[in-house]
Amino acid sequence: GAVVSQHPSRVICKSGTSVKIECRSLDFQATTMFWYRQFPKQSLMLMATSNEGSKATYEQGVEKDKFLINHASLTLSTLTVTSAHPEDSSFYICSARGAGKEKLFFGSGTQLSVL
């Protein structure tokens, strides 16, 4: 069964609205969570890395004020796309890693479409 749950799987929103995506580790404590975006037929692109209880580290070119990441507990991280625009339409995926660093599991992804 899935060990990382990501919701929603698909969301359609109007331009200018904010969208929150949740990522939960189901049977292990995720000390680190990663957020990626992926365009069609492209590889995963890391957006940010977050450790529980601390601020996320964003990759170069990713706006931290636009993509708000919260990792308030060892089982939950959220990504909020603020004031979404059509160019933010993409497939967003989270992954979670345990303290032992052996476990690295991915969520099932969220397809965001901004109209």
Next chain:
Amino acid sequence: KNQVEQSPQSLIILEGKNCTLQCNYTVSPFSNLRWYKQDTGRGPVSLTIMTFSENTKSNGRYTATLDADTKQSSLHITASQLSDSASYICVVSANRDDKIIFGKGTRLHILP
């Protein structure tokens, strides 16, 4: 610079045939190497994970090999099925800075 290179970029084979995907890396110091399968519109699913001391690991029809000396890994798929059509991603973790480096993936198409 830590890099993971996968080849081929894409591959088309007939159902029932075998194939081998390659992954070369320059990540150092090496921690582990993972192979994932990603279906279109879904998140990656783990196939295998290997550490420095492991040479081969199997998961059903998937067999991964690792040569830590030459920094090469391969994923062999036996008796391919239509459901094997997906992207296969090689992911290498570094010990020192905890980085996880992704390959760009190999897109595999199985034809009936």
